[in-house]
Amino acid sequence: MSLIRSFAFLLALVCAGAALAHGDKPRQKIDYAKAEELEFGRAADPGKARRTVRVEMSDKMRFFPAQVTVKQGDIVRFVAVNKGGVMHEMVLGTLADLKAHAELMKKHPGMEHDEPHMAHVAPGKSGEIGWRFTKAGTFYFGCLVPGHFEAGMIGKVEVVK
Numbered sequence: 001m002s003l004i005r006s007f008a009f010l011l012a013l014v015c016a017g018a019a020l021a022h023g024d025k026p027r028q029k030i031d032y033a034k035a036e037e038l039e040f041g042r043a044a045d046p047g048k049a050r051r052t053v054r055v056e057m058s059d060k061m062r063f064f065p066a067q068v069t070v071k072q073g074d075i076v077r078f079v080a081v082n083k084g085g086v087m088h089e090m091v092l093g094t095l096a097d098l099k100a101h102a103e104l105m106k107k108h109p110g111m112e113h114d115e116p117h118m119a120h121v122a123p124g125k126s127g128e129i130g131w132r133f134t135k136a137g138t139f140y141f142g143c144l145v146p147g148h149f150e151a152g153m154i155g156k157v158e159v160v161k
Contacts (some may be wrong), residue, residue: 077129
């Protein structure tokens with residue numbers, strides 16, 4: 001029983017650090033006209049989205065749905081809903097980007113960051129990402145709270161022409 005309590009305490013510390021790192025601070029205002037073009041697209045006004053995709057996050061370290069197909073050039077409004085009891089996040093990117101960022105988060109779990117392709121979501125809350133996928137291909141979304149990505153909290157975005 002002592003081992004279980006130790007594990008629960010360690011898990012609570014990790015989650016508390018993530019919660020403090022991301023918190024419920026309002027997102028900085030984004031100038032969508034000047035949004036940086038990344039390998040997987042660019043930030044877009046979610047109010048101009050043609051499509052809304054609700055993505056639920058759970059403490060089973062999974063996203064639902066785990067795969068989404070979108071059309072190249074469309075603006076998509078992702079609504080990330082945390083159905084769990086711990087902090088989760090949805091971060092868009094290439095698989096290489098997500099893996100590198102997950103490693104960085106393990107080394108610096110208290111690191112603060114707020115990019116337009118990220119939604120940090122407290123338990124019972126939701127966050128929003130507006131995104132235009134400008135290139136066809138396979139991209140990903142993951143939860144980069146330390147341990148979550150490694151536990152399989154990853155999803156896929158197929159961008160078709």
